[in-house]
Amino acid sequence: MKLEHIDTPAALIDIPRMQKNIARMQGHMNALGVAFRPHVKTTKCIDVVRAQIAAGARGITVSTIKEAEAFFAAGVSDILYAVSIAPSKLPRALALRRQGCDLKLVVDNPTAAAAIAAFADQHGESFEVWIEVDTDGHRSGITPEQDTLLEVGRILHENGVKVGGVMTHAGSSYELHTPEALAALAEQERAGCVRAAQRLRDAGIPCPAVSVGSTPTALAAEQLDGVTEVRAGVYVFFDLVMHNVGVCSLEDIALSVLATVIGHQADKGWAILDAGWMAMSRDRGTSKQSHDFGYGQPCLLNGTPLGGFVVSGANQEHGILSSSEDGAPVDDIAQRFPIGMKLRILPNHACATGAQFPEYHAVSADGRSIEWRRFQGW
Known part of the structure; x- marks a missing residue:
C-alpha cells in the first residue's frame, strides 16, 4: 500500500532508517566486545525484534509480563523482565519458566527478594533473579555501596535462588546534551554496576552478568570493562528527545x-x-x-x-x-x-x-x- 492510500492517523516505520539504526548500535556493541540485549518496550513488535536478532542481538529486555508472554510465544526465549517484580505476578513468571522460557526476574528490595524465595520454594522452581542497581539517582535500584545490596543477594543466594547478575539504567542521560556529559555518565553507569557486582562476588555470591544501558549511554560508551551486556530500546526508532540529547539527527x-x-x-x-x-x-x-x-x-x-x-x-x-x-x-x-x-x-x-x-x-x-x-x- 502506498502512503497516499493509508487511513490516518497511522504509525509509520521507515524500514531503511530502522535498519541503519540497528546496524549502528549493534556495530558499536560489537566493537566494545559486549553482548547486546535490546529493550523491546519501544516497539513491542516481533518483526522489529527479528531484525534486531538477525543483526546480532542476544536475547531481549521487556517491561511487562505480557511482553514476555507474547515474545516467548513468537519464539524468543532469552528474556529479561527488567522491572522489579510484584509478587502477584510470580505465577505468570512460573508458567513461562515451566514452558521453557529462560525468564530472568529483577528485584531491588529485600521484601520482593524474600517473596521470590518463598514462592520458588513452595513451587519447587529455581528462578534466576538479577538485582537492580541505581547508578545515577534517576529511578529505582540499590546504590552500589548500600548494605541492602548484599542483604538482597544473601536472601536470594541462601535460599537457593540464582543471582544471575546486576543491571542498571542511566535514565538521567535523557537530561544531557553534550558528548562529554554523555561519555561521563556512561562511565559512571559502567563503574557503578561493575562495583556492585564485585561487592556481591566478594561476599561469596556469584554474579555472572553485569548489564548496563540506555540509548544515550550505550552510544556514548568508550569502554565497557567488566560489563557483559548492554540494553537499549529507543535507538531502533529514535525520536525528538534523542535528537535534542544529541545522539541522532x-x-x-x-x-x-x-x-x-x-x-x-x-x-x-x-x-x-x-x-x-x-x-x-x-x-x-x-x-x-x-x-x-x-x-x-x-x-x-x-x-x-x-x-x-x-x-x-x-x-x-x-x-x-x-x-x-x-x-x-x-x-x-x-x-x-x-x-x-x-x-x-x-x-x-x-x-x-x-x-x-x-x-x-x-x-x-x-x-x-x-x-x-x-x-x-x-
Missing part, C-alpha cells in the same frame, strides 16, 4: 505519524490535522530541552522536515500545525497545507507514540508499506 528518526490536513484557522495561521494527542501521545518531553518541538515535527511524505513549522497544540483528535516562531502567523497557511494533504509527524517520544497504535505500517525504500502488528497490554 532528524533524518535518523524511523517512527512517524501519518496525518491529514482537515481544516484551517487562517486568522491564527493554523492548519488542523486529524492527529491529536490520541495519536501523538501527551508526551511533551522536548519542552524541557533546548528545542521545544511541541507535539511533533511535521515532514513531507518523503520524510523531509518542514523547517519553521511545528505541531504546536493537540486536542484528543485534532492537531494544530503552526509556525514554530512565536507570534509569526502564516498568511498562506491554506495554500501551503491544503485540505487532504498528508504529512508525517516525528514524535517526541517513540515509546509513547507507538503505544497509541495496534499496528505499524512499515515503509520500504520504494514507498510501499506492509502492516506489522504490535503487542498491547500488561
Whole structure:
C-alpha cells in the first residue's frame, strides 16, 4: 500500500532508517566486545525484534509480563523482565519458566527478594533473579555501596535462588546534551554496576552478568570493562528527545505519524490535522530541552522536515500545525497545507507514540508499506 492510500492517523516505520539504526548500535556493541540485549518496550513488535536478532542481538529486555508472554510465544526465549517484580505476578513468571522460557526476574528490595524465595520454594522452581542497581539517582535500584545490596543477594543466594547478575539504567542521560556529559555518565553507569557486582562476588555470591544501558549511554560508551551486556530500546526508532540529547539527527528518526490536513484557522495561521494527542501521545518531553518541538515535527511524505513549522497544540483528535516562531502567523497557511494533504509527524517520544497504535505500517525504500502488528497490554 502506498502512503497516499493509508487511513490516518497511522504509525509509520521507515524500514531503511530502522535498519541503519540497528546496524549502528549493534556495530558499536560489537566493537566494545559486549553482548547486546535490546529493550523491546519501544516497539513491542516481533518483526522489529527479528531484525534486531538477525543483526546480532542476544536475547531481549521487556517491561511487562505480557511482553514476555507474547515474545516467548513468537519464539524468543532469552528474556529479561527488567522491572522489579510484584509478587502477584510470580505465577505468570512460573508458567513461562515451566514452558521453557529462560525468564530472568529483577528485584531491588529485600521484601520482593524474600517473596521470590518463598514462592520458588513452595513451587519447587529455581528462578534466576538479577538485582537492580541505581547508578545515577534517576529511578529505582540499590546504590552500589548500600548494605541492602548484599542483604538482597544473601536472601536470594541462601535460599537457593540464582543471582544471575546486576543491571542498571542511566535514565538521567535523557537530561544531557553534550558528548562529554554523555561519555561521563556512561562511565559512571559502567563503574557503578561493575562495583556492585564485585561487592556481591566478594561476599561469596556469584554474579555472572553485569548489564548496563540506555540509548544515550550505550552510544556514548568508550569502554565497557567488566560489563557483559548492554540494553537499549529507543535507538531502533529514535525520536525528538534523542535528537535534542544529541545522539541522532532528524533524518535518523524511523517512527512517524501519518496525518491529514482537515481544516484551517487562517486568522491564527493554523492548519488542523486529524492527529491529536490520541495519536501523538501527551508526551511533551522536548519542552524541557533546548528545542521545544511541541507535539511533533511535521515532514513531507518523503520524510523531509518542514523547517519553521511545528505541531504546536493537540486536542484528543485534532492537531494544530503552526509556525514554530512565536507570534509569526502564516498568511498562506491554506495554500501551503491544503485540505487532504498528508504529512508525517516525528514524535517526541517513540515509546509513547507507538503505544497509541495496534499496528505499524512499515515503509520500504520504494514507498510501499506492509502492516506489522504490535503487542498491547500488561
